[in-house]
Amino acid sequence: MEEDLIRAKAELISGGPIRLPKDYRPLYRYSRSTAGPGAGERGLVFSFHGMRVKKTVSADRGDFEFDPEKRTISKDRIVIVDDVSIIPADFHCPEQAFFNLDRRCRFKCLFCSLPLLNDNSIETVNADLIIRSIKECKNPIRSIALTSGVYGSVSESVERMTDCVSELRKEFPDMPIGVEPYLDNIRQIDDLHDAGVNEIKINIETCTRELFDRFCPGLDYNNIFDILAHSVEVFGKGKVSSNIIVGLGESDDDLYSMIEKLCSMGVTPTIRGLRISELTKGQLAKIGIKEQPSPQRLMTVAKKQKELMERYELDPKSFDTMCLRCTCCDLIPFIDL
Numbered sequence: 001m002e003e004d005l006i007r008a009k010a011e012l013i014s015g016g017p018i019r020l021p022k023d024y025r026p027l028y029r030y031s032r033s034t035a036g037p038g039a040g041e042r043g044l045v046f047s048f049h050g051m052r053v054k055k056t057v058s059a060d061r062g063d064f065e066f067d068p069e070k071r072t073i074s075k076d077r078i079v080i081v082d083d084v085s086i087i088p089a090d091f092h093c094p095e096q097a098f099f100n101l102d103r104r105c106r107f108k109c110l111f112c113s114l115p116l117l118n119d120n121s122i123e124t125v126n127a128d129l130i131i132r133s134i135k136e137c138k139n140p141i142r143s144i145a146l147t148s149g150v151y152g153s154v155s156e157s158v159e160r161m162t163d164c165v166s167e168l169r170k171e172f173p174d175m176p177i178g179v180e181p182y183l184d185n186i187r188q189i190d191d192l193h194d195a196g197v198n199e200i201k202i203n204i205e206t207c208t209r210e211l212f213d214r215f216c217p218g219l220d221y222n223n224i225f226d227i228l229a230h231s232v233e234v235f236g237k238g239k240v241s242s243n244i245i246v247g248l249g250e251s252d253d254d255l256y257s258m259i260e261k262l263c264s265m266g267v268t269p270t271i272r273g274l275r276i277s278e279l280t281k282g283q284l285a286k287i288g289i290k291e292q293p294s295p296q297r298l299m300t301v302a303k304k305q306k307e308l309m310e311r312y313e314l315d316p317k318s319f320d321t322m323c324l325r326c327t328c329c330d331l332i333p334f335i336d337l
Helices: 002-014 127-136 154-171 187-195 209-215 224-235 252-265 281-285 295-311 322-326
Strands: 042-048 051-058 064-067 072-075 078-081 085-087 096-100 143-147 177-180 199-201 240-246 268-273
Touching: 002 042, 002 051, 002 072, 002 078, 002 295, 096 127, 096 322, 127 154, 143 154, 154 177, 154 187, 177 322, 187 224, 199 224, 199 322, 224 240, 224 252, 240 252, 240 295, 240 322, 252 268, 252 295, 268 295, 268 322
Parallel strands: 096 143, 143 177, 177 199, 199 240, 240 268
Antiparallel strands: 042 051, 042 085, 064 072, 072 078
């Protein structure tokens, strides 16, 4: 049964939207992502048998169908999971206040929808808004997480995040705070730590330099490993993570090599299956990427990831914030399998 549940979650991760009944009104409000490939889309968090997944939802289309009366999710009229509940995600993640400080971004990573949203007129998020939102929220908020697009300079973006963390730490002295910034020097790590950050995610994104240059034009690959190494020194093993996106044309050998490299540094890898959105599908197709990774590949990679994490004594349950606490978008070793 456990293997069936793992496969069901892998199918949900790698598949398209969930279709809702046209007259269905969820108990909790819809979540709208403001960063990454799902930026701009409406979603809900579905929980089943200790697992959870956040999916784009629609009344008109979908690879899956949710039956709120039977509490099932089906694919091709076959039930793949039962005992399904919808849980609140007031600010992007269950029980987290996860905010994107700036929806504008001058970088053009090919897997990210953010630069394609034409949101340059949207006001940025500040600490006052976050504080007010948390205090007014009716559902429990147990941690805070911040990310940000880079609209001006990298240093300006990091300074703004650091200032925001300082204000949040004053208001919530005991609440875990995690950040997912783009950095360009190791001093910024110390500044974020001193401001009150507990956990950090610095994304390598791809498993080779060649793929990084192709999919993340404009980002600087050279400093990432120095920044990750210093982050482990400052925050400690089990408090630093990094995304690797699967499905960009990488080989298994290159992927497993990067996973092990991160683990050997004390960095917990987050393996993220490529998500092709309506906004990104055109630019990805131009370079030959037309499909998301299969459920079977996600399962195979997650099992190898678990083996490597176990070897280097890394456990995602050490995180209180961001993706490894949320678990909605990935198969997480030691939690989902």
